[in-house]
Amino acid sequence: MVREVSESCLDSVVKEMVSCYCNVFYADKPDLAARRIEAIGYQLGFQLSERYTMERPPFNDNLEAIKFICKDFWSNLFKKQIDNLRTNHRGTFVLQDNKFRWLTRMSIDSSADNGSSVEDNSAPAAENKTSHAINMHLYFPCGILRGALSNLGIPCAVSADISNLPACAYL
Amino acid sequence: MAPVAPRSGDAIFASVERVNAELFTLTYGAIVRQLLTDLEEVDEVNKQLDQMGYNIGIRLIDEFLAKSNVSKCVDFKETTDIIAKVGFKMFLGVTASVTNWDADGTCCSIVLDDNPLVDFVELPDNCQGLYYCNILSGVIRGALEMVSMKTEVTWIRDVLRGDDVFELQVKLLKQVSEEYPYKDDE
Numbered sequence: 049m050v051r052e053v054s055e056s057c058l059d060s061v062v063k064e065m066v067s068c069y070c071n072v073f074y075a076d077k078p079d080l081a082a083r084r085i086e087a088i089g090y091q092l093g094f095q096l097s098e099r100y101t102m103e104r105p106p107f108n109d110n111l112e113a114i115k116f117i118c119k120d121f122w123s124n125l126f127k128k129q130i131d132n133l134r135t136n137h138r139g140t141f142v143l144q145d146n147k148f149r150w151l152t153r154m155s156i157d158s159s160a161d162n163g164s165s166v167e168d169n170s171a172p173a174a175e176n177k178t179s180h181a182i183n184m185h186l187y188f189p190c191g192i193l194r195g196a197l198s199n200l201g202i203p204c205a206v207s208a209d210i211s212n213l214p215a216c217a218y219l
Numbered sequence: 220m221a222p223v224a225p226r227s228g229d230a231i232f233a234s235v236e237r238v239n240a241e242l243f244t245l246t247y248g249a250i251v252r253q254l255l256t257d258l259e260e261v262d263e264v265n266k267q268l269d270q271m272g273y274n275i276g277i278r279l280i281d282e283f284l285a286k287s288n289v290s291k292c293v294d295f296k297e298t299t300d301i302i303a304k305v306g307f308k309m310f311l312g313v314t315a316s317v318t319n320w321d322a323d324g325t326c327c328s329i330v331l332d333d334n335p336l337v338d339f340v341e342l343p344d345n346c347q348g349l350y351y352c353n354i355l356s357g358v359i360r361g362a363l364e365m366v367s368m369k370t371e372v373t374w375i376r377d378v379l380r381g382d383d384v385f386e387l388q389v390k391l392l393k394q395v396s397e398e399y400p401y402k403d404d405e
Binding site for chain 1: 232235236237238239240241242243245246247248249250252253257267270271274275278279282309310311312335338354
């Protein structure tokens with residue numbers, strides 16, 4: 049039987065880690081905090097993709113690997129697959145999760161789950177603080193993705209976009 | 220009549236949202252690892268883990284009380300019992316036991332045979348002073364403080380340091396009685 053723990057354990061630990069780096073260690077240096085959070089994600093993603101790919105044949109190309117990330121890897125982490133995968137065929141992929149689990153329980157409604165890719169121009173200054181907080185939290189999954197892909201032999205840069213909801217674009 | 224407090228957390232654990240323990244374990248591992256790199260001193264990492272646990276505990280107690288149906292515990296003995304049987308089960312999916320009571324009932328040990336936090340973990344030589352699970356003691360301290368019990372939680376035995384089980388000593392320092400700052404009929 050697969051061993052399980054309550055989801056709130058994971059949520060609490062991640063939340064606490066982000067707030068610890070943002071508010072305690074690097075309160076006035078968000079860049080450094082972001083880098084550390086990303087590094088933790090990288091480490092996790094790297095190890096997870098190692099474990100999840102242990103018993104499968106190697107991937108033939110990048111697309112196959114990314115499909116694996118969208119389906120198996122993502123649903124192992126977030127209990128759902130990536131909703132939409134797009135690519136410009138020059139190495140940039142956009143993964144879109146319309147209801148990203150780690151954001152669904154944050155108490156901000158501005159970023160609720162809409163999947164459309166309309167440019168959002170209506171972000172007034174008041175929302176800046178919230179979006180800053182969300183961004184800090186998103187460095188973690190960005191790191192996870194980068195770590196997972198590195199382990200699969202795809203060096204990349206990952207960034208998140210929440211103008212609709214985390215569409216993670218990376219190349 | 221108040222609902223009867225559950226004697227085990229099995230039913231609650233079955234009903235909450237769960238995740239693969241491996242994901243949790245590796246996440247925690249990655250955090251500890253990064254803390255070690257950033258803080259350099261093992262003692263500082265211990266302190267930070269404890270603080271993080273405390274912050275988690277003061278929030279987790281709400282979820283615990285909301286989901287567990289536990290009504291007011293009559294004494295410290297019942298409290299620790301509930302933590303071991305219901306609390307650990309509900310969140311980590313494992314059961315702990317309570318032993319080693321001192322004569323006046325203010326100090327005891329919570330013993331944990333199985334601990335998902337340490338799956339795959341081995342302490343390297345330069346981290347021997349690390350209390351890897353220090354977050355747990357912080358959680359207990361934080362949670363108990365929210366129900367008016369000031370405690371001190373220390374590790375007595377740790378599997379990562381070669382012991383056969385995990386043993387946490389919980390010492391009740393002060394019990395703040397709950398007094399309303401106002402009269403009921405006002």
